[in-house]
Amino acid sequence: MIRCETVSVMGQTDYTKYTKFQELLKTLFPAIFGACKVEIFHGSILMHWAGEHPEKTPVLFMNHQDVVPASGEWEHAPFSGDITDDKIWGRGTLDDKGGLWAMLRAADELAAEGFVPDCDIWFESACAEEINGNHGEGADEISQILEKRGIRFAFVLDEGGMIVTEPLPGAKGSYAMIGVGEKGTADLRFVAKGRGGHASTPPKDTPLVRLGKFMAECDENKIFTVEMNPAVAEMFRRVSTAGMDGMMKRVLGKPDVYKLLLEGVMNRTSPEGAAMLRTTLAFTMAQGSEGHNVLPQEAWVLGNMRFSHHQGFEDSLEAVRKLAEKYDIETEVITQGFPSPVTSYKCLGFRMVEQAVKEIFPGVTPSPYIMNGASDARFMSRVSDNCLRFAPFAISKEQMRSIHGPNENLDLETLAPAVDFYRWLMMHVG
Ligand SMILES: [Zn+2]
Structure with missing residues (x-):
């Protein structure tokens, strides 16, 4: 086979x-x-x-x-x-x-x-x-x-x-x-525009710099809401009963009570666990100018979004679009699936x-x-x-x-x- x-x-x-x-x-x-x-x-x-x-x-x-x-x-x-x-x-x-x-x-x-x-x-x-x-x-x-x-x-x-x-x-x-x-999937393109020009005299906040700041803020995991799906809560409870002791047993044993604490722990220790609590956005592709000494008139990054059941596609898109606007970045939807x-x-x-x-x-x-x-x-x-x-x-x-x-x-x-x-x-x- x-x-x-x-x-x-x-x-x-x-x-x-x-x-x-x-x-x-x-x-x-x-x-x-x-x-x-x-x-x-x-x-x-x-x-x-x-x-x-x-x-x-x-x-x-x-x-x-x-x-x-x-x-x-x-x-x-x-x-x-x-x-x-x-x-x-x-x-x-x-x-x-x-x-x-x-x-x-x-x-x-x-x-x-x-x-x-x-x-x-x-x-x-x-x-x-x-x-x-x-x-x-x-x-x-x-x-x-x-x-x-x-x-x-x-x-x-x-x-x-x-x-x-x-x-x-x-x-x-x-x-x-x-x-x-399973979560839903969407591909989003974030486009930043600028005046272009020679790299020897860069103005502040060129398109790539704005995209960089935008991505850094996304990376702090604060744009999407955190919810405890009943199935994920049950997973934490079962893992706490079968395989944990001490403080973690208590936190995982009551996932609804310790939701935010648990999110903090997952953010630090388990990308898989953290991804079950909220929408995620992963940056996968990027493009700047054509030359090493040319400032881009337009630069973009592509984000692969996995939207959670509680926040959904429209809400997740809105949250990230708002943040992109802060950096004068346009958001385009390339593909959209469903959870x-x-x-x-x-x-x-x-x-x-x-x-x-x-x-x-x-x-x-x-x-x-x-x-x-x-x-x-x-x-x-x-x-x-x-x-x-x-x-x-x-x-x-x-x-x-x-x-x-x-x-x-x-x-x-x-x-x-x-x-x-x-x-x-x-x-x-x-
Ligand atoms: Zn398969």
């Missing part, structure tokens, strides 16, 4: 690489492909496994087929699928062919054993997750097809959080991070995933959280109130960094429990 180079490229409409990949899946998992009604939409697959009780609300499992390009220096060629030192190497091992393999392997084993699920089970595997999922052929399109057919799911389980140690600084133990929502709804961690689907974690990974604490990145699951809010994001793999911090980076790899020993996790769920839904 790793050797199939299913790299998704914006604007590409050549689906033959997915056709080849799907032929491979059929040979690897013949029992489940035989047991399901299989539909292909462009490069994306939709599979329907009929259960004993078609009148019951079905569930949907999903993992995408496409991967991001593999640049940088790799220890093992990115599409080698090399197996060494108890690891499998290559682009897509973690994101997300490992999950796709475990999901289909579990279903294939069960189908081969003659197992029939209690309710209908659907599988979806899209080919455009890495290019926003909405280029006419991905999860966006499939969710609309399902919606038109009137199909609703009791819950949806997509890739997402994984099993990690120390999700927050000082938190002892292992946690299964189950994403219950997903937040699934309750008390819903049946969450409790089932939680139970599966407890059964298969003893000693691991399941916890809800809000994803700072985006996944295909957000489209499925059209067809389910309960969209969950979790991949049942234990990974290290180094492996976490390898997602979308060089040397992506997965421990072999985490594959079998992942299959057991999916098996448990498929045997208990309904």
Whole structure:
């Protein structure tokens, strides 16, 4: 599966690489492909496994087929699928062919054993997750097809959080991070204009200086409001119970009471934790003048904004626009996405995933959280109130960094429990 180079490229409409990949899946998992009604939409697959009780609300499992390009220096060629030192190497091992393999392997084993699920089970595997999922052929399109057919799911389980140690600084133990929502994404361009001229006689506050001051003020984290989402509060509480002691246990144990104190701690120690409390703005691209001795008449920086559920796109945009105006900078919206709804961690689907974690990974604490990145699951809010994001793999911090980076790899020993996790769920839904 790793050797199939299913790299998704914006604007590409050549689906033959997915056709080849799907032929491979059929040979690897013949029992489940035989047991399901299989539909292909462009490069994306939709599979329907009929259960004993078609009148019951079905569930949907999903993992995408496409991967991001593999640049940088790799220890093992990115599409080698090399197996060494108890690891499998290559682009897509973690994101997300490992999950796709475990999901289909579990279903294939069960189908081969003659197992029939209690309710209908659907599988979806899209080919455009890495290019926003909405280029006419991905999860966006499939969710609309399902919606038109009137199909609703009791819950949806997509890739997402994984099993990690120390999700927050000082938190002892292992946690299964189950994403219950994701923030929205937007790209903003900030443009500063000036008179230009020769660099030998610079006036004060040239465009780049104003952009610099503006970015420095953004960096102080004071422009966006801080709120404690119930799911994030629950994450802090669970981490405090399972892995903290002393003062931090008290602060994390009462996240609503110590909201501002907690924000200060997260700002200093955990960019991930801090990002769950508010909108973030990251500066990613910039341009000045064309020459080393030329003052720019126009300079710009690009900011990638991840807006929080409580502040939303319009409010977050307004807050940053106001600050930009202070430095005589114009704000342009380049792209605008949307945040997903937040699934309750008390819903049946969450409790089932939680139970599966407890059964298969003893000693691991399941916890809800809000994803700072985006996944295909957000489209499925059209067809389910309960969209969950979790991949049942234990990974290290180094492996976490390898997602979308060089040397992506997965421990072999985490594959079998992942299959057991999916098996448990498929045997208990309904
Ligand atoms: Zn992914």
